[in-house]
Amino acid sequence: MTASVLFTLGTRGSPLALEQANETRRLLAEAHGWEIERIALQVIRTSGDRIQDRPLAEAGGKGLFTKEIDAALLAGAIDAAVHSAKDLPSLSPEGVTIAAFLPREDVRDALVSVFADTIEGLPHGATFGAASLRRQAQALRLRPDLRPTLLRGNVETRLKKAEAGAVGATLLALAGLKRLGLSHRARAVLDLDRFLPAPGQGAIAITARSADARALQALEPISDAATSVALAAERAFLAELEGSCRTPIAGLARLEAGRLQLRGEVLRADGSERFDIAAESAPADAEWLGREAGRDLAARLPVGVLVKGG
Structure with missing residues (x-):
């Protein structure tokens, strides 16, 4: 860090991660009247970026995308x-807190395929490329004949493989495509009734040291209240289920007419069963809503559906 740098943001190095970091950088500059050049970006390569040959669940779970950044x-x-x-x-981790959520983008999933514009329209036995068990289970629920295959890499890599026909289809977050200016490459946008997103999908989170008053104060003006409320519920729902990369879990909270509406679901990995819940509360009770919905749903799950750890 040089004397001219006012604030340093850590980020992964993928095009999407850099776009999200630059969005944060722009908002910080506008909020404080800083010259954007005085907000530095530091690219940090994570274990999740290095490991591309197996599912995250087999390599250590979600923390693979954050532990090196947390350490920095x-x-x-x-x-x-x-x-x-x-x-x-x-x-x-102890000493780290989520300081802000930026305004949320579109939460839906997008289908990318050269073979069909719906999951139902794919050829019998087509391969379905994904790293997300949630997307895999939701697709298998509609089409049990699909053959799941691992598809890792950044957005452009996965787009190219699907567009080259290397897999029958894949799903990508529409938010990421929009942020990269690539939404035109989606074959279709999927409805939320059948493809409820992962908790947090479409949102950018900014973490800081819990005791760093300067950083927390700097980030406060760019945090979006509606996104923060929704994510409080979704993350509490996920935490109550002890959600991991080994269990397909979906969840989405939204403010509607002054109430916070939460929908959540857990699926068997093969898509053969889906267990869902809907609940609502006042926005101020967002965390309570997520915890209660998670507890209620967990109590209804048959043994073996929820795979803990990872």
Whole structure:
């Protein structure tokens, strides 16, 4: 860090991560009247970026995208870190807190395929490329004949493989496509009734040191209240289920007519069964709503559906 730098943001190095970091940078500059050049970006390569040959669940879970960034944050090498909210583990490491959520983008999933514009229209036995068990289970629920295959890599890599026909189809977050200016490459946008998103999908989370008053104050003006309320419920729901990369879990909270509406679901990995819940509360009770919905749903799950750990 040089004397001219006012604030340093840590980020992964993928095009989407950098776009999210630059969005944060622009908002900080506008909020404080800082010259944008005085907000530095520090790219940090994570274990999740290095491991591409197996599912995250087999390599250590969601923390693979955050632990090196958390370490840099706790060491004081950066002032704050920018993350896709759905990549954050349910519990933050000691000394790290979520300081802000930026305004949420579109939460829906997008289908990418050269073979069909619906899951139902794919050829019998087509491969379905995904790293997300949630997307895999939701697709298998509609089409049990699909053959899941691992598809890792950044957005452009997965787009190219699907567009080349290397897999029959894949699903990507529409938010990421929009942020990268690539939404035109989606074959279709999927409805929320059948493809409820992962908790946090479409949201950008910014973490900081819990005791760093300067960073927390700097980030406060750019935090979006509606997104923060929704994510409080979704993350509490996920934490109550002890959600991991080994269990397909979906959840979405939204403010509607002054009430916070939460929908959640857990699926068997093969899509053969889905267990869902809907609940609502006052916005001020967002965390309570998520916890209660998680407890209620967990109590109804047959043994073996919820795979803990990872």
